Amino acid sequence: MATDRPTPTDARTALRADCSRCAGLCCVALPFARSSEFAFDKPAEQPCRNLADDFRCRVHAELRPLGMTGCTTFDCLGAGQHVTQVAFGGRTWREDPSITSTIFAAFATVRRLHELLWYLADALDRPTAAPLHDALREAAADVERLAARPPEALVVVDQETAARGRSSDELLGRASALVRAVHPAAPRRSGTDLVGARLRGADLRGADLTGALLLGADLRGADLRLADLRYADLRGADLSGADLSSALYVVGPQVAGARGDARTVLPPALGPHPAHWG
Structure with a gap:
């Protein structure tokens, strides 16, 4: 029988998107092309035509019937509210156009870091990965420190993010091998x-x-x-x-x-x- 079924931790609970505390970042920052997943083209850093003044989607309940399935499969893992509320203190790209490029670049960086935090939290929930828990906690703390940097720093941490990603991936692979050793x-x-x-x-x-x-x-x-x-x-x-x-x-x-x-x-x-x- 498979073991090591994880339970949700506070760490992963915090990595959940809260659109009510975001400024529609995914609806503006990201580009998409007309395809089986999107009904029309949208360039990066341009608001989606369905984005309302309150940063909500006008057609959220009808996205799939309207051919916007790609929107229903995206998850920022909490990066949107972190960048909006923490990094930029509630300022938005709409009220302060001067921060547009910075806030969108920060959003992309934090999204990658939050994905790493999700994986690290998963590994930390696995009892059979206990020999690596100290290293996993240290890695998670490093990722959290990167994500907590001020806005200007978030824009230029790509190399550090990539390095931390490679290091974390190696650690996650070792944790995975320990967990899967029963098979x-x-x-x-x-x-x-x-x-x-x-x-x-x-x-x-x-x-x-x-x-x-x-x-x-x-x-x-x-x-x-x-x-x-x-x-x-x-x-x-x-x-x-x-x-x-x-x-x-x-x-x-x-x-x-x-x-x-x-x-x-x-x-x-x-x-x-x-x-x-x-």
Whole structure:
């Protein structure tokens, strides 16, 4: 039986988007192109046509029917409210155009750092990764210090962010190996192209699926307990009835981009199923 099912920690609870405390940063900073995920083009640093004066989306309840599925799968992991309320003290790009480029660059940096914090918090919740907990806490403290820098510093910490990311990834990989050691014969498919793969009912317990391309894969009823899904692309994958209850390093955008149903078991830290799963 798979062990090390994590429970939500205060650290990951804090890494949840609160749009009421943001200034619509994701609706302005990010570009997108007309495609199966977006109904129209939008360049970077230009407000989406659906952004209201109060920084809310005018069509939020209809995004998917209107062809804006890409918006429903994005999650800033709390970067929006951190940059708006903490780094910039409540100032917004709309009221102070002089900070536009700075606030958007800071948003991109903090989003990357918050993703690292999510992974590190996951590893810290794993009892069998205890030998690395001190190192993981130190890494998390370093990432938090980077994210707490003043706005001007956040714009120029790319090299430090990349270095911290590489160091954290190595540490996360070691933690993953400790957790998955209960399944020594598990498949290792890191970075593998599994687009459209037929994996219905597959035993993927403890599998290394780091960075795997699982777009459109049939994972119905698959057992993904203790599988490492860090950076795995699950867009369009069918997770109906799949068990991801103790899967490692799963973030909201991954499951939001997939399909699932009421039988799909997600890690507790992710909260409820995506609304569009029905």
